[in-house]
Every structure is written in C-alpha cells, then in structure tokens.
Amino acid sequence: MCFKKETLIKILPPIIGFGIGGALWGIILYLWRLIDYPLNFIALVMILFGGIGLGWDLKSIKKTLKATGFGIIGGIVGLIVAFFGIYHLPIIGSFIVFLYPSWLIDFSYLSGLGITEYWLNFTLAGFLIGLFFSFSYPKIWPITWRGGVGFGLAAIISPLFGNLLGNLFNSLFLSYLITFSLIGIIFSLFLVWGIEKNK
Numbered sequence: 001m002c003f004k005k006e007t008l009i010k011i012l013p014p015i016i017g018f019g020i021g022g023a024l025w026g027i028i029l030y031l032w033r034l035i036d037y038p039l040n041f042i043a044l045v046m047i048l049f050g051g052i053g054l055g056w057d058l059k060s061i062k063k064t065l066k067a068t069g070f071g072i073i074g075g076i077v078g079l080i081v082a083f084f085g086i087y088h089l090p091i092i093g094s095f096i097v098f099l100y101p102s103w104l105i106d107f108s109y110l111s112g113l114g115i116t117e118y119w120l121n122f123t124l125a126g127f128l129i130g131l132f133f134s135f136s137y138p139k140i141w142p143i144t145w146r147g148g149v150g151f152g153l154a155a156i157i158s159p160l161f162g163n164l165l166g167n168l169f170n171s172l173f174l175s176y177l178i179t180f181s182l183i184g185i186i187f188s189l190f191l192v193w194g195i196e197k198n199k
Contacts, residue, residue, distance in 0.1 A: 014188040017053020021046030022184025026176040046184050047075040067136040074132025078125035089120040119155040126151025143194030150190025158182035
C-alpha cells in the first residue's frame with residue numbers, strides 16, 4: 001500500500017473506526033470477564049464502528065450503511081462458523097504460542113487465555129467478514145483473503161504489545177485495551193489494502 005497524502009486521508013476513518021470499536025470490544029470483555037473465548041458477538045461492536053469508517057470513502061450515507069450492514073452480517077456468519085472450530089482449531093494453531101518469548105508467556109494476561117491460540121478462528125472469521133464487506137466493491141477476492149490474513153495476524157501480533165505494556169504497568173485493563181485496539185487497527189489496514197486493489 002502506498003501511503004501518499006490521499007491514501008492516508010482514506011485510511012484514517014477505517015483505522016479510527018476499527019480502533020475505537022476494538023477498544024470497546026476489549027473494554028467489554030474486561031468488564032464482563034469474558035476471557036476464555038474472546039471471538040464472540042461482542043466483536044460486532046468493532047465491525048459496526050469499523051464498517052462505518054471503512055464505508056466512509058464511498059461518499060454516500062446509503063452506501064456506507066449498506067457496506068456496514070454487509071460487514072455486520074459477515075461478522076455474525078464469521079463468528080458462528082469460527083465458533084464451530086473452538087476445539088480443534090486452537091490445537092492446530094497453538095504452536096504459535098511457543099514462538100513467544102518465554103518471559104512474556106509466563107507473565108502474560110492474554111497469550112495463554114484464549115487470544116493467540118485462536119488465531120485460526122480469527123482467520124476464518126476474517127475471511128467471512130472480508131467476503132461480506134467486499135460485496136460493496138467490484139472485486140471480491142482482494143478484500144476477502146486480506147480480511148482473513150489480517151485478522152489472523154492481528155490475533156498473533158496484538159497480544160505481544162498488549163501483554164508487554166500491561167505487564168509493564170501491572171494492568172490487565174491496559175492489556176485488553178491495547179490488544180483489541182491493535183486487532184481492530186491491523187484488521188482495518190488489511191481491509192483497506194484490499195479495497196485499494198479494487199481500484
């Protein structure tokens with residue numbers, strides 16, 4: 001993705017939308033102590049805010065709402081499908097945890113509590129969310145595969161920073177806030193990348 005001034009202006013609304021939505025997702029998970037499986041319907045908050053930001057470039061309220069609606073439907077479908085892999089996908093994907101520095105795993109709030117080991121679930125949900133978002137654009141595949149890869153990578157990368165800063169300040173709340181904000185931001189960058197490939 002080429003970060004020219006025009007491109008930066010276009011990617012700011014999705015980054016802000018998904019970032020705020022991700023932060024709210026993390027805050028709700030923290031307040032409700034929903035630790036074991038974070039990829040639940042609360043994630044729709046991120047998709048709602050992110051969808052509005054993503055559809056901002058469509059320059060039409062009707063098209064923005066349509067794109068957001070598709071995204072929410074994709075989120076519902078993606079979260080349900082990903083839930084069916086709640087048992088076997090983490091077994092396949094858990095090897096990623098062993099790549100983490102041992103000091104981070106030993107003291108982490110998230111990497112051993114249902115974030116990183118679910119990266120394949122995130123990937124599957126991301127593919128479906130990206131697919132439904134792509135219905136507002138001419139090409140489906142560029143957004144679809146980037147949605148899956150972006151959401152999966154976000155689930156692997158984000159807890160590293162969230163746990164690091166959360167441990168540094170001894171704050172579980174900060175871990176959740178940073179981790180899920182980053183998940184939203186990374187996901188948004190990949191979706192915007194896919195949209196740019198539609199032009």
